[in-house]
Amino acid sequence: MNWATGKKVLVTGGSQGIGHATAVALRDLGADVTVTGTRAGFADYDQPLDGVSYLQSDLSQPAARAELAAHFSVLDVLVNNAGSGRPNEYDQEAFEAVIDINLNAVMDLSVRLFPALKASRGSIVNVGSLASFLSLKETPAYTASKAGLLGLTRALGDKWALDGVRVNLVAPGFIATRMTASMRADPAYETRLLRSVPMRRWGDPAEVASVILFLASPAASYITGQSVAIDGGLITGAGTVAAPGRQEIDASGKLVTPGFVDIHTHYDGQATWDSEMGPSSWHGVTSVVMGNCGVGFAPAMPDRHQWLIGLMEGVEDIPGTALAEGMTWDWETFPEYLDALARRPPTIDVATHVPHGAVRAFVMGERGANNEAPTEHEIARMSQIVEEGLRAGALGFSTSRTVLHKSIDGVLVPGTTATKEELIGIGRAMGRVGHGVFEMASDLKREWNEFDWMGELSQETGLPVTYAMLQSIAKEMSWVEQMAATAEWNAKGANIVAQIALRGTGILMAWRGTVHPFRFRPAWQEIADLPWEQQLARLRDPAFKARMLGEPSVFPESDVQALLIAVAMGFSAQFAMGEDFDYEPTAAQSIAALAAARGVDGAEQAYDLLMADDGTGFIYFPILNYADGNLDFVQGLLERDDTVISLSDGGAHCGTICDAASPTYLLQHWVRDRTRGRISIEQAIKRQCSDTARLYGMHDRGQLLPGMLADINLIDMQALKLGAPWMAFDLPAGGKRLLQKAVGYVATIKSGVVTFRNGVMTGALPGTLVRGPQGAPALAMAAE
Structure with missing residues (x-):
């Protein structure tokens, strides 16, 4: 015999959805179940229910509630599931009707049935919603009633605790019921909605019912006045904690930020063997974009592996021996490379560009590697590969046009001298897909007229073009001229964005x-x-x-x-x-x-x-970035809409540069310590989280809003401090890399899972491959 055998149970609104699933589960455990509905009988519903009792009752009416309560002298479990919403809840009559059924009826029926529940030391489970924790601006009555139900649950749980009557609440997220049928019928809307759910699926009513059964059972005998979110990992709000969570971290006195988004990294090889993704993950970064500057490892013919390694080693100073030993090469095409990344979950989310150098060599062989001009057919084939990569999930395309970028053998990166026809041809392929960022590093030589083709490409495709904007006395165009050209083309309708570094590239x-x-x-x-x-x-x-x-x-x-x-x-x-x-x-x-x-x-x-x-x-x-002997010019750039924080080069320049700590430097130096002029914390977080994410179409992160990915940092701003850099030899084959840690990160959370506590990795690997643009979740849009 189990705990429910012979127990008297009442499930309001039990004729369909969550109520129906709960009634079925309790019936199957041997309970004596009664359900209510507004129709004459079960025959009027799509989900008939055998083996239970049915009472027609309009719980919006006080007389009906009194009549229902009179049926029970003894009651073991009350599940307050009945509820509703209205199309126009800003209408006062509609508002009051929703409040009446969702909140007043629960209070009235619970009080009326309290004696019966007290007699059996029974339990009440109220069915709330995500609206118990967050605001939905189009449904003020539903939001107010479900938030009120959370408060009512806590109050009754406290009031009746000594009487042996427990009161708890479940808060379902996106559950596949009749009420959500219209959402599920719209594929585009459904896709946007589920992007806010880490588990990326609808919940089943039976999954909610299982939690209701637990709270009603003796197994929950020491639980009252509590709430349980059944949401697939969806964030349920920001601010004061309304109810205990599944894990709790004391954030009082701490800075709470979205996870940082770093759009200029080179973890293309490291991501295939290393799950920790340091040093970026050590500095609050929860999403990275790699494949920058035209170098990467796909597409790749089997006989080109060593050549691609040499290209990466020469351009990005990543030890070739480490790449040769660490990479598995279980791919050839770019979509296959994405699949390989997806098979190895890291601590953070990873996204990537299709790299020009690899594409050129794949299509043209030695001619492409040596920067010879392509034929029209070869341009078409390169464009096809880029389009294929974007459709498979790449977030952009990258190229290099600087003499500083050479292979280990001293040869310029393929694409350095590409003609306008080649670049525009690839850009048009991106336009056909409808998404993607065109990224490049360039010497910006005047005779190349870089801004002309960048502007034309952006105008024609509607896509952003972004370039590395660095202050250097060696560049033909000063940073002032670069920004003037950027502003000029953007005024014509282009979308050119300058990537800027936060400190001298040292x-x-x-x-x-x-x-x-x-x-x-x-x-x-x-x-x-x-x-x-x-x-x-x-x-x-x-x-x-x-x-x-x-x-x-x-x-x-x-x-x-x-x-x-x-x-x-x-x-x-x-x-x-x-x-x-x-x-x-x-x-x-x-x-x-x-x-x-x-x-x-x-x-x-x-x-x-x-x-x-x-x-x-x-x-x-x-x-x-240090020609003036200070960083004053960077402060001005940080205030412009046509710049984005970038150029950390995480995973690259292993023996020369250590700028992956840039997000920490942003907060420590630019927000807290700088004496020559600081920026606000709000501006810093917007620039490092929201602006970076939105440039690459990742609208599901970068802000602390309901429905957004639960990517979060808890930071002790007073204790925040960069450590001294050191040379480690921990890459495969004993390869070296410069590393730098920080103190002050109390916790980093990725998709609702704690990945770092006080700078120490927890071992959790909730990260994933970001495939294509990510739409803003409907809940977040409603809350903005």
């Missing part, structure tokens, strides 16, 4: 890094390939140091030789990375200034700084 120079001031001195070349322990011993030798400092660098022939010279000799623009380094240092903190104060030359000062902490010291050399 090379971190270290003995074990990719670059340092002594790399091209003969003495260093002698020890460059020795194990670190032997290198360190030689570097500590005073005679070796004197020899190194006394000889000049021997630079190789290179079209970036000016940069190599600046690395070796530009000590007035290089800075020691000490404790609490803020990435906006002054000239007085430069190595040249420190050397002058000591009475030594810049090279000796640099040598000694690199030898700090047993040879693990760092020198910061901002090669871009």
